[in-house]
Amino acid sequence: MRIDKYWLLSAITLVVSVLIGVGTYLISYQFFKDELLRNSVKNAENYIEVTAVSVGSKKKSRQLIEILERAPYIEKVYMTAPKERSKFLIEKELLFPDGKEKVFVLLNKNLIVERSSESAQKVSLIIFVVTLILTGFILIAVRNFYLKPLWKIRREIGKISKGELSKLPEGRTDDEFNRIRSSINQMIDTIRRKTEREDVISQFIYLLTIGKGFNGEFVSLMRKVLNITDCDGVIIGVKEPKSKNIQIRLIPKNENEEPLILNKAIEKLQGIEPYLLELQREVETTKVSILSTLEKNLGIKYIFGIPLTVMSETVGFIIFFKKETEPVKEEVKHFIRNIARSIAISVEIKNLINSLEEKLKREKELTEKIVKSLVRGIEIRDSYTKGHSERVAFFSKRIAEAMGLKENEVKAIYIAGLLHDIGKIGIPDSILLKPGKLSDDEYEIIKFHPLLSYELLKHIDILKDSLPGIKYHHERWDGSGYPEGLKGQEIPLQARILAVADSFDAMTSDRIYRAGIPKTQAIAELRKLAGKHYDPEVVENALYILLNEEPPPPEDFISSEFLNVVEERRLDYYLRDSLTGVFNRNALELAYKIARERFKEPMAFTVDIKELRNINVKEGWEKGDQILKKMVELLQTKLKDAIIVRYSGDNFLIFFPQREAVETAVREIEKELGIKLTFHQIENFKDIEALKVELTTLEFES
Amino acid sequence: MKQLTWLIFILYLFITGCSTERPIYVISSSPHLQLPFKASKFFGFFDKNGINLQLDSVENSDSLLRFLNFSKYSVVLTDLKTARKLEKLSSKWQQICTIALKRNKEKPIIGEKEKFVLLMRDSLLKRHKDAVKLVEGWNYGVDLLKDPAVVKLLSAKEVPYRFFHCGK
Numbered sequence: 001m002r003i004d005k006y007w008l009l010s011a012i013t014l015v016v017s018v019l020i021g022v023g024t025y026l027i028s029y030q031f032f033k034d035e036l037l038r039n040s041v042k043n044a045e046n047y048i049e050v051t052a053v054s055v056g057s058k059k060k061s062r063q064l065i066e067i068l069e070r071a072p073y074i075e076k077v078y079m080t081a082p083k084e085r086s087k088f089l090i091e092k093e094l095l096f097p098d099g100k101e102k103v104f105v106l107l108n109k110n111l112i113v114e115r116s117s118e119s120a121q122k123v124s125l126i127i128f129v130v131t132l133i134l135t136g137f138i139l140i141a142v143r144n145f146y147l148k149p150l151w152k153i154r155r156e157i158g159k160i161s162k163g164e165l166s167k168l169p170e171g172r173t174d175d176e177f178n179r180i181r182s183s184i185n186q187m188i189d190t191i192r193r194k195t196e197r198e199d200v201i202s203q204f205i206y207l208l209t210i211g212k213g214f215n216g217e218f219v220s221l222m223r224k225v226l227n228i229t230d231c232d233g234v235i236i237g238v239k240e241p242k243s244k245n246i247q248i249r250l251i252p253k254n255e256n257e258e259p260l261i262l263n264k265a266i267e268k269l270q271g272i273e274p275y276l277l278e279l280q281r282e283v284e285t286t287k288v289s290i291l292s293t294l295e296k297n298l299g300i301k302y303i304f305g306i307p308l309t310v311m312s313e314t315v316g317f318i319i320f321f322k323k324e325t326e327p328v329k330e331e332v333k334h335f336i337r338n339i340a341r342s343i344a345i346s347v348e349i350k351n352l353i354n355s356l357e358e359k360l361k362r363e364k365e366l367t368e369k370i371v372k373s374l375v376r377g378i379e380i381r382d383s384y385t386k387g388h389s390e391r392v393a394f395f396s397k398r399i400a401e402a403m404g405l406k407e408n409e410v411k412a413i414y415i416a417g418l419l420h421d422i423g424k425i426g427i428p429d430s431i432l433l434k435p436g437k438l439s440d441d442e443y444e445i446i447k448f449h450p451l452l453s454y455e456l457l458k459h460i461d462i463l464k465d466s467l468p469g470i471k472y473h474h475e476r477w478d479g480s481g482y483p484e485g486l487k488g489q490e491i492p493l494q495a496r497i498l499a500v501a502d503s504f505d506a507m508t509s510d511r512i513y514r515a516g517i518p519k520t521q522a523i524a525e526l527r528k529l530a531g532k533h534y535d536p537e538v539v540e541n542a543l544y545i546l547l548n549e550e551p552p553p554p555e556d557f558i559s560s561e562f563l564n565v566v567e568e569r570r571l572d573y574y575l576r577d578s579l580t581g582v583f584n585r586n587a588l589e590l591a592y593k594i595a596r597e598r599f600k601e602p603m604a605f606t607v608d609i610k611e612l613r614n615i616n617v618k619e620g621w622e623k624g625d626q627i628l629k630k631m632v633e634l635l636q637t638k639l640k641d642a643i644i645v646r647y648s649g650d651n652f653l654i655f656f657p658q659r660e661a662v663e664t665a666v667r668e669i670e671k672e673l674g675i676k677l678t679f680h681q682i683e684n685f686k687d688i689e690a691l692k693v694e695l696t697t698l699e700f701e702s
Numbered sequence: 703m704k705q706l707t708w709l710i711f712i713l714y715l716f717i718t719g720c721s722t723e724r725p726i727y728v729i730s731s732s733p734h735l736q737l738p739f740k741a742s743k744f745f746g747f748f749d750k751n752g753i754n755l756q757l758d759s760v761e762n763s764d765s766l767l768r769f770l771n772f773s774k775y776s777v778v779l780t781d782l783k784t785a786r787k788l789e790k791l792s793s794k795w796q797q798i799c800t801i802a803l804k805r806n807k808e809k810p811i812i813g814e815k816e817k818f819v820l821l822m823r824d825s826l827l828k829r830h831k832d833a834v835k836l837v838e839g840w841n842y843g844v845d846l847l848k849d850p851a852v853v854k855l856l857s858a859k860e861v862p863y864r865f866f867h868c869g870k
Contacts, residue, residue, distance in 0.1 A: 045773060052771040093792060094771050097764040100791045 006139075006147055013135040021128030028127075029120030036112045036119075040073045041090055044105055047071055048092050058096040064103070073111060078104035088112070149177040153184070160188065193228070197335050200225055201342045214238070219251055219259050225339060226253040229332045231320040233298065236343070237273060238308070238316040239266070241351050246316065248273075250298075271295050276307045276317040284333075286325045301325045306337060308344035315347045367462055371418050378424050380566065382432045387554040388505055393417025394551035395501035396469075399542045403497075408465070413494050416469030420498055423452025433574050434586070447482045450474050469494030473502055476533040488535075496535040500526060500542045503534070523547055579625055580632040582644040588653070588695075591645045592688045595655030598641065604685045605654045605662050606698055607635075610676040612650040631669055631677075638665035647695060725754040726826065726836060730779035731766045733759040735802060735818060738843025738865050740856050747842050751835045767791070776826035777836065782817040794824045799868040801840065820868055841867045 048068060055064045061079065068077045081104055082089070088107040093100060159165040167188060168181040200221060207218050214236070222234055233252040240247060246269065250260040266274075271292030272283050283305040291300060298321070305319035318340045320328070328336070375389045396417040400410045424432060427449055431442045438446060454471040457463045472495035475481035477488055481499075491499075507522040517525075523543055530539035575587035583591045595602040609627065616624040628650070635644055635654065639662060643655040656662050659681060666679045680698065685691035730736050736757045742748060748755045758775070760766045763784035770778065770788070778788065779801060788795050797819050804816035820840065826833050844865045846852050853861055 049771045049773060053768050056768045093794075095767050095788070095791050097767045 006143065009142075010139055013139060014132070017128060017132040017135055020131045021124050024127040025120050025124030028123040029116055032119040032123075033113065033116035036116050037087065037107070040107050040112055044071065044074055044090055044107060045092065047074075048090075048094070048103065048105060052094040052096075056096065058099040058101050061101055064094075064101075068103070068105060073108050074105055075108045076106040078106070080104070082106070153177065153181060157184070197228065197338070200228070201338055204339060204342045205346050207346075214247075214249055222251045223253060223255060225335075226251070226320075229320060229328060229336060230322075231304075231328065232300075232323045233321050235273075235295075235319040235321070236316065237269075237277075237318075238347055239314075241354070246277075250294075272303065272305055272319070273317060276305050276319070277314055280307045280309055280312075280314050282306050282337075284327065286327075295321070299323045302327060304328055304333060304336060306340040308340055308347060310344045310348040313348075315344055315351070318343060371415060371463075374422050375418050378422050381429075382421075382424055382427075388509060389418050389421060390554045391505045391551040392420060392498065392501045395504065395542070395546060395549075396497050398545045398549060399497050399501060399538060400494075402541045402545060403538070405493075409494075412465035413469055413497055415463060416466035416473070416494055416498055417501060419457060419463070419466065420453060420470050420473045420502065421449060422456055422470070423449035423454070425456070426452040429570075429574060430586075433571070437589075447474070451483050466494070468492035469498045471495070473498035475499065477530075477535055478532050480533070491535075493535075493538075496538050497542075500534050500538050501546075504542070504546050519547055577646040580629055580644075580646055582632055582636075582646050582652070584645070585647045588645055588647060588692070589688050591643050591653070591655065592685075592691060595643045598643065599655065599657040601657055602655045603657055603659055603662075604682040604691065604694075605656065605659070606678075606680045606682060606695070607652045607654060607662075607666055608678040608680075609650040610678055612675075615675075627673060627675060630673055631675075634669045634672065635665060638668065648699060651699065653695065725756050725774075726776055726832060727756045727758065727772075727774045728777040728779065729766060729769060729775045730757070730759045731761075731763050731781065731784060732779075734857065734861055734863060735759070735779040737853075737856055737861060737863075738801075738840050738847055740843070741846040741852055742839040742843035744856065745842075745846060747839050748835075751839070753832060753835055753839070755836075755839070763787075770795075776823040778821040779818060780821070781815050782819050783815055785819045785821055788821060795821045796824065796827060797821050798837070800866060801868055802863040802865045805862050805864055818863065837868045841869075 051064055051067045055061075055067070065077045065079070068074055079102070081091070081102075086106075086109075088109045090105040090107065092103050092105065094103060153168060156165055156168050160167070167185050170181050170185065171178050203221055204218075207215075207221065222236075226232070226234060231253065233250065235248060235250050237246045237248045239245075240263075244266050246264055246266050248262040248264055250262075252259070266277065269277070269292075271294075272285070272290060273292070275281075276283060283303065286302050288296060288301065291303070295303075300321040300323060302322040302325050303319050304321075304327070305317060307314050308316040308318060318336075320336055322328070378389070379387075393414045394417070397410055397414040400413045405413070424446075427446060431438060431445055434442065450471055450473060454467055457470060458467060469492065472481075472484070472486060472491050475484065475486045475491040475495055476499070477491070477496070479485050479487035481491075504522050504526060507525060508516045508519055510516045523546055526534060526539050526546075527543070530536040575583055575590060577584040595604075609631065612624055612627065615627065628646075632644060632646075632652075635642065635652070639654065639656050641656075642662075645653040645655075647653050654662060663679060666677050669675075670677050682691065682694045682698075684694055728736065728739060736759060739755060739757055743755055743757075758769075760769055763780060766778065766780055766784060767788065769775070770792075778785070778795065780788070782800075785797050789797060799820055800817060801820045802818040804818070820837075822833060822836075826836075844867055847856075847861070847865060
């Protein structure tokens with residue numbers, strides 16, 4: 001049992017009852033004592049008077065005393081005054097025909113006191129019991145008539161808290177508890193209305209900030225507001241960002257009427273709308289004359305308009321209207337102001353988000369453009385890599401997606417794919433553009449390119465996540481790769497994926513000195529090297545993608561025509577002899593490849609100008625150069641489609657399928673130019689290496 | 703507060719309603735001596751003035767003196783001799799006025815036995831207002847007895863006394 005105020009009150013009541021009992025005893029004891037004494041005195045006096053009348057003579061005093069002393073409340077009767085005086089002593093003067101007599105009657109004090117005490121006890125006990133019973137009744141009444149109804153109200157409030165009850169049940173009587181219930185219900189209604197209004201406001205903010213804008217949900221919500229505010233409709237105007245227009249929405253309360261949407265120039269606004277926008281003040285009026293034609297046609301009689309203002313900037317307006325002149329209550333106005341504030345903030349947030357999104361989009365595009373520009377940089381330097389980076393990026397991205405990597409990891413891999421060869425910018429043209437196999441030294445230089453790529457990009461924050469792939473894409477699963485010779489899982493996953501995509505594209509792409517191999521063959525190669533060079537899991541995930549998916553064609557970031565011209569010029573500069581225009585020594589392998597492709601059975605010949613050195617010395621370099629140029633012109637005229645390589649100062653290599661034609665042409669040129677030429681057919685040129693050996697031998701002999 | 707005021711008012715009415723007027727007991731040595739008081743009482747003088755007058759009489763002076771031991775009596779109507787004796791016995795009694803003479807055609811000289819007086823106990827004299835009203839009541843009764851019809855109404859026989867206004 002809980003010790004609450006009721007039980008405390010009960011205990012106090014018991015104590016008070018006991019105190020009342022004790023107090024009653026003390027008071028009634030005194031009262032009864034006085035009363036009994038008074039009555040005893042009175043009775044004694046009466047008794048003395050009656051006795052005196054009946055005795056009737058002074059001479060019968062003795063008889064008088066005897067009669068008096070028989071009375072129970074009289075203790076003693078004296079004829080002379082006793083020494084001790086007290087309130088229990090009565091002095092009485094008696095008259096008789098034969099004289100007067102004085103008697104002194106002492107009342108029975110003990111008897112009076114005893115009776116007084118007995119009476120007081122009885123009375124105080126009765127009073128105590130009666131008080132206890134009465135207070136008990138009062139307490140029971142308090143419990144039944146006050147506490148129980150209050151407990152019931154408390155239980156029902158608990159049910160309301162739990163959601164089992166929506167309101168307190170109200171009876172028909174007009175007692176205090178029904179009034180309390182009614183007050184609590186009113187409070188609940190007020191709280192609910194407030195909550196409902198707060199909900200509406202938060203829903204406005206949610207709807208507008210998540211980008212749903214003034215859609216169907218907004219209209220439904222606004223109709224809810226119209227019901228709460230008891231208005232007939234609302235007009236909402238929201239300025240369009242970066243424009244001089246305003247979008248106006250008219251939402252009627254009636255659900256059967258469709259909302260009206262208008263797009264107006266701000267300068268063409270009528271009625272109170274421009275006032276709201278320019279003066280940024282609330283307007284409440286019943287003056288129909290100041291309304292616009294549209295508003296008049298709607299039958300508006302009362303408006304309450306608020307500008308939508310955020311940080312002293314007006315983003316629009318909101319006008320609640322009624323078709324009667326009765327104004328909205330102050331409480332409703334407060335609610336409308338809050339809604340206006342919420343909408344204004346939401347609109348501003350939406351504008352800011354849009355602006356931010358646009359900025360982010362521009363930054364993303366800028367990043368992509370920068371990355372692509374970097375890619376183009378290496379493509380310009382190395383024609384082989386043209387489209388390679390984008391293909392590797394595409395395949396890497398798809399493999400990463402297939403392996404279930406997160407979106408940001410996939411994005412990082414894609415960028416790594418685009419930029420993995422950027423370090424080739426630092427590799428000399430002689431290696432980069434070399435159409436043949438690289439020497440060991442050259443290869444050692446090429447191996448720098450992942451580190452160069454890393455060093456080039458490591459300070460760019462937005463590319464930080466892509467650095468592992470760029471730096472380690474030439475590492476191999478068995479540790480045979482470079483730059484650090486990492487093994488297995490030591491190699492970042494990004495790099496393992498890039499390695500597969502990079503190798504696949506390298507195998508399937510054409511080179512100057514060889515054609516790319518078919519996809520199936522490349523895939524077979526990858527499978528063969530899975531677990532040796534490549535991560536087997538990556539290879540497994542990559543196979544289907546590599547076989548079935550085609551990367552999109554690379555964007556023409558730079559004009560291809562211009563790029564071709566540049567590429568041609570660079571190749572010419574590197575591969576062609578600047579004096580004669582034929583291939584130089586650098587293009588030996590290329591010339592060999594072309595000859596093999598152009599002629600069914602090509603033959604190789606060397607033609608040397610004898611004593612060109614003497615001519616140079618005697619007649620000058622210009623004469624020598626003239627002879628060289630003229631000889632090439634004649635060879636090209638006489639041997640159409642012949643592939644000519646000036647592989648050293650006065651030595652030329654000619655690929656042509658007919659020996660006689662070449663020999664005839666050589667003899668004719670000797671005559672025409674008056675020079676001596678050495679003609680020799682190379683028999684062994686089954687491959688480029690054999691040809692090089694032959695040429696070196698001939699050079700040494702001459 | 704309003705309820706408390708009502709409660710106090712009701713209690714006041716209850717207390718005042720319970721209070722009763724204190725009676726004044728008159729004793730005389732002859733019943734005829736009381737006639738003026740009876741006349742006034744009959745005509746409602748004492749009721750009108752809030753006095754509850756109770757009248758007793760005894761047969762003779764000796765009985766009168768014995769009965770005066772009853773302290774309830776505060777007014778005595780008796781002859782001058784008994785009155786003087788009473789004044790001598792008790793200082794509580796005071797002669798107030800002569801109220802009657804015995805009608806005696808044969809004996810012209812009036813003695814102490816033929817002259818009657820009104821005495822009051824000191825306790826009544828302290829109640830000055832009641833004492834005055836009592837005397838007024840006596841005088842009013844004397845005036846009423848001047849009407850023979852009144853005398854006849856109160857006493858079938860002829861009244862053997864000539865009553866006087868007290869204090870004149």
